Amino acid sequence: MSRELTAYKNLKDLALKEFILPGTTACGGCGGLEALRLAAKVLGDRVVYVNAAGCFTLLSVFPYTPFRGSWLYTTMGSAPAGAQGVRDALDALIARGKVKPEDDVQVVVVAGDGAT
Amino acid sequence: MSEAATTMLTGNAAAAWGARLADVDYVPAFPITPQTEIIETLARWSAAGEMAGRFVSMDSEHSMLTAAGAAAATGARVFTATSSQGLLYGFELLYTVAGWRVPLVLVNVSRGLASPITLEPDHNDVLAARDCGFLQIHAETCQEVLDSVLMAYKIAEDPRVLLPVIVNLDGFSLSFTREPVTLPEPSSVSGYLGTYNPRHAFIRGKRPMAQGVSVLGGSVYSYFRYQMQLAAENAPKVHEEAAAEFERLFGRRYGLVDDYRLDDAELVLVMSNSFATKGRAAVNRWRARGLRVGLLRLRVLRPFPRDAIRLALAGRKAVAVIDQNLSVGFGGITVGEIAHALYDDPHRPPLLSYVGGLGGKEISEGEFEQILDDLQFAASTGVTPPPRLLYTEAEAGQMRTLLTIAGKEIDR
């Protein structure tokens, strides 16, 4: 993963493309969704969001997902451990040549402070 | 080891060898008596570079099982181990991970559940998990532990199943007990198992997937849960194929159940796990006295092998089930499931229920004799004696002493 930092100084530095699409059942005006949507513009689509129980759990309700990237809901209190499992697995699989480095993703925990 | 070798191994070491020979990618770990030796062994091998799998310590069993399932959902072959309190600490994850339909092998080293807290074995821990969607294989010997771990990967990763598997072995009487174990040749095992290449559950940059999604609507939820049941119903056939192939490569044969001197038996003992060995010894004693007795050992507990059990037990004169577990308010757990298997059979035998071995309590030759008396009574009268909680006079006497020492004011 590239370690270079990109400075976002201006609103217009943000990507126009959406990486979390509309149509979720989040409340109209949800501040959390706004934050996640903007973060997603930085994280792009080579990402997996690992989630613990909370409002965001309902972002992905079968058969819909708003994400251009991947998603994994774990359980209450489990998102960091789940993210660890994904990260370790990708590292192990890439090290063993079972997954190509370009198939790697960033692993991001998305949860409320109580749920993590 | 570069060729099949026979050596003295504990049940824990056999389990660790299973993970190593299966060439797992990932082992998230958390210690608990009596399985810690498994992860200590794997940690040592991983640090020494003798095992390619990545070993990571987690902060609890709840986290460990999450990491295990998430890694499997990423596409890795995963191994982990726990026991009793640890299994229960991560209990919700058992349902979650099975619901994700990702394969992995979880070795449970069975231990009685608190309270009172103990370290010695019984089967309440693993049987508490019987509804969650994990398949269950219970091993009697250290060899069977190793072999069952290998077969478990083959069964779990089959597209007709794709459910995780618990391999159970008794704490102390198997986990810390050494027996001769033949280690299969690593290249034969990789031929047997191949690599795990999931097409349904993975995390890859180029093909995004949302897993563990919410579901609203009972018919949608039911569909996915029914799929798990159907997958478990495919498992006996997959087990049979895996066992046949295992026998071909390694010379040892395993079934959904295991029978001992059952062919012409009129009286049958039903047991599971390592204490089934005591049952074999009892059968031999009774056979030597001219009695027609046999043993049925429960090996695969999920999927519950109804047909195999019914075939083995229908038509007998009497059957005694020894449950090393207790569903408080009900009694032994497996006897209830066995009764269900036999219910429709016109030749269902009297079914006697015993609870014994809780917390590793010894089941003595004397107690087996009591069971025999009850079996013979049931066989000749057709009357089933009431369930028994096995306890000896000597144990009761000892208990009175202990209670007194503990300051309990018991009558003289």
Added chain:
Amino acid sequence: MKTASRVVGTAALLDGFIAQDSPVYGAERRGAPMTAHTRIARETILERGVIANPDLVVVADDTLLDDPSVEPLTGTSSEGVLLLSSAHSPDELREHTGYQGVIEARDLLALALEHVGSAAGVSTALAAAACKLLGLSDGSTEEALKKELPQIGLDPQVVKASLRLAERARVGFEPIEISPPTRSGRPPRSTVVDVTYAPPEIGTPSVAAPANTPLRRTGNWRVFTPVIDLSKCTQCWICFVRCPDGAILLDSFENPHVDYGVCKGCLICVEECPTHAIAKVREVREWVEAGFDR
């Protein structure tokens, strides 16, 4: 609407009936899409859960009539009643839905906005109207409102205003005789089928299609709609950035356009636009062939 179902339930109890009310929703948050069910009887109610054959259907938002995940008229008969808050007339509604029973419709949402200043007040108005249609007494209805409204945390002024809203809302409604259709003989048998094992790519609860939520047209959530006056726009991007759902798109001139199919009407863009180029407009939808898009 859960509150509305409870108002009806409590009013029925106060009038001497036996009642059972229950909501069906997913996430527990106010304003989430939901359905509520109230059963009223003279003797013990031997049923639970979803009402399969309602005698009275109360719909808070007429755009729900065309929502395929809702289908509020399912199980209704020509002997029943449909009560809606709608700016359309009963005749227009009948033509649009083909419903053969009684249709009672008023723009109760406008009344709610007038009395309590919030669209949520429509549930109070509908509860009052429903009680009237059912023949429940005005006294019990008012008692029920006094009991239920404080339970959702409304403070006393709002409760008072809601009681006035309820009084106004029931004007023009009269009790309707609703006879539940008599069911004789065996109920029609639903065909019970065998579920078969699906390959794991199909039978696992995952979503392989990426980013497909726009298929869920959340635009029908709106009560007020944002309307952009591009002549006042300075292309600052603030509305585009601040929309939580990403329902505003920028064209090649950096002018913003609202995707009305998904815009939920939260009006953050109206609040945040520094030149006040975005207006908040009460929305009354025309019927459109495809359904409820504007």
